[in-house]
Amino acid sequence: xxxxxxxxxxxxxxGWVSILLHWVVALAVIGLYPLGLYIVxxxxxxxxxxxxxxxxxxxxILLAMLLVIRLVWKLLNPSPVLLVHSTWERLSAKAxxxxxxxxxxxxxxxxxxxxxxxxxxIQVFDWFSVPAIPALANRQEELAGTVHxxxxxxxxxxxxxxxxxxxxxxxxxxxATLRRMLGMTTEKD
Amino acid sequence: MKLKSAFAGLxxxxxxxxxxxxxxxxxxxxxxxxxxxxxxxxxxxxxxxVGRFNEFxxxxxxxxxxxxxxxxxxxxxxASIDSNHAERDRHVRSNDFLDVRRYAEARFVSTAYEDLGDxxxxxxxxxxxxxxxxxxxxxxxxxxxxxxxWGGYRAGFTGTTALNLPDFGANFNLGPAAETVYLDLVVEGxxx
Numbered sequence: 001x002x003x004x005x006x007x008x009x010x011x012x013x014x015g016w017v018s019i020l021l022h023w024v025v026a027l028a029v030i031g032l033y034p035l036g037l038y039i040v041x042x043x044x045x046x047x048x049x050x051x052x053x054x055x056x057x058x059x060x061i062l063l064a065m066l067l068v069i070r071l072v073w074k075l076l077n078p079s080p081v082l083l084v085h086s087t088w089e090r091l092s093a094k095a096x097x098x099x100x101x102x103x104x105x106x107x108x109x110x111x112x113x114x115x116x117x118x119x120x121x122i123q124v125f126d127w128f129s130v131p132a133i134p135a136l137a138n139r140q141e142e143l144a145g146t147v148h149x150x151x152x153x154x155x156x157x158x159x160x161x162x163x164x165x166x167x168x169x170x171x172x173x174x175x176a177t178l179r180r181m182l183g184m185t186t187e188k189d
Numbered sequence: 190m191k192l193k194s195a196f197a198g199l200x201x202x203x204x205x206x207x208x209x210x211x212x213x214x215x216x217x218x219x220x221x222x223x224x225x226x227x228x229x230x231x232x233x234x235x236x237x238x239v240g241r242f243n244e245f246x247x248x249x250x251x252x253x254x255x256x257x258x259x260x261x262x263x264x265x266x267x268a269s270i271d272s273n274h275a276e277r278d279r280h281v282r283s284n285d286f287l288d289v290r291r292y293a294e295a296r297f298v299s300t301a302y303e304d305l306g307d308x309x310x311x312x313x314x315x316x317x318x319x320x321x322x323x324x325x326x327x328x329x330x331x332x333x334x335x336x337x338x339w340g341g342y343r344a345g346f347t348g349t350t351a352l353n354l355p356d357f358g359a360n361f362n363l364g365p366a367a368e369t370v371y372l373d374l375v376v377e378g379x380x381x
Contacts, residue, residue: 043285043362053276117275141275142268142282 002185009077012180018077019183021070026159028063029104032056033156036149057115058124064108071101083175096162103155110151113144212252212259215344215378219246223345223377226265231366240272247297249378251344253334259302261312265295286361292319300324308332312348318357325350327374337379345377 008015014022035056042049082090115122116132117140123129169177176184217224226242247263267289272278282289299314308331316325327350334344352370354361361367 040283045362045364114279115276118273120275139271139275141279145279 003183004180004185009080011078012080013185014080014180014183015077016183017073018070019181021066021073022181025063025066025070025104028059028066029155029159032059032063033152035059036152054123054125057111057122060108060111061122061124061130064112067104067108080180083169083177084173093165096158096165100155100158100162103151103158106151107148107155110144110148114141114148117141117144212250212255213342213344214381215249215251216381217245217247217249217263218343218377218379219244223343223375225375226263227373227375229371229373231364231369234364234366238272240270240278242266242269243271244269247376249299249376251334251378253331256304256310257302259299259310259312261297261299261302261314263297265297267292267295286359287319295319297325316352316357318352319359321357323356325352327372329374342380343377344380345375348372348374348376350374 004013004016006013006015007017009018035052039052039056042052082093084090084093112122112130113136116137119132119134119137121129121131166178166181169175170179224245224247226245227239228241229237229239232238242265244266245263247261249259249261251259267287268282270278270281270287270289272281281287284291294317296317297314299312301311301313303311303313305311310329310331312327312329314325314327315322327348329346329348332345332347335342337343350372352372354368354370
């Protein structure tokens with residue numbers, strides 16, 4: 001098993017920066033969703049009532065920053081060609097990826113809007129804080145919270161579909177879709 | 190003809206004289222925010238959280254010559270709870286606490302007004318909170334009444350009371366001291 005060495009993307013393969021960004025974002029999404037569900041289940045006297053929301057908000061802000069880096073990197077790099085050929089698969093792959101980005105953006109934005117609805121800033125661990133935008137702090141916590149929950153649920157479901165599609169390409173189509181996102185070199189390389 | 194109308198006038202005057210003094214009806218001035226429903230609840234036995242309900246409507250009838258006939262009705266929008274903390278307020282609105290989707294409104298309807306003299310009174314009535322109706326007593330103090338500078342007539346009261354939340358079926362896990370919520374009411378009405 002050989003791994004790619006290049007940092008940037010090539011027309012046929014992802015570089016390790018894209019790969020790393022993909023998996024860190026995936027891990028964050030997979031982790032933050034159950035953490036969020038766990039947080040809303042906590043009672044007031046639970047020792048984690050304050051700690052876990054702090055961690056959730058902090059990781060959310062870091063994820064938002066990572067997403068910006070990821071999008072910039074995506075714009076600066078070529079996207080490797082899709083390995084599927086039928087029109088419907090190409091279209092649904094592109095639509096699915098676009099929707100993943102949109103939902104992730106919406107989850108992050110609504111989370112920010114929820115936590116800054118009263119003008120409070122978001123403290124990211126004890127490193128720095130992200131201020132509220134005064135013009136956007138209009139006590140919209142109910143709408144923001146509802147959007148946050150449904151968008152996050154949609155995102156996790158779509159991420160599941162995304163994972164199933166990757167497995168389908170790997171086991172049924174037997175192409176390099178999954179392998180190249182794991183940094184494995186394909187025979188063509 | 191003349192006699193007839195004089196007669197009618199007399200009848201009308203008699204009718205007026207026979208009518209007891211009618212209590213004046215007031216609309217609580219939520220529009221101008223000259224009324225507020227404030228609450229205070231224990232926090233961990235070390236301090237209090239203070240908040241308010243921003244949206245409510247109400248009316249009252251009051252006549253200082255006949256205070257016993259006073260009546261009050263207030264409807265409070267529970268979702269308008271505001272403790273100056275968005276995430277906390279959202280949690281308080283959820284079904285862990287006030288469950289405002291299910292119990293959208295609280296309502297107070299007076300049943301009696303016991304005048305104690307000197308502007309003091311005990312306002313009795315039924316409070317419906319989270320679907321449960323219980324009798325409560327609100328000691329009130331009249332602040333004043335009179336013409337306002339814009340051609341209207343106003344009367345105002347303050348009141349304080351304490352509610353035992355478990356009486357309303359509200360068993361929040363916030364500690365024993367937080368079973369009591371203190372209400373601090375400021376009510377100004379504009380005569381209709």
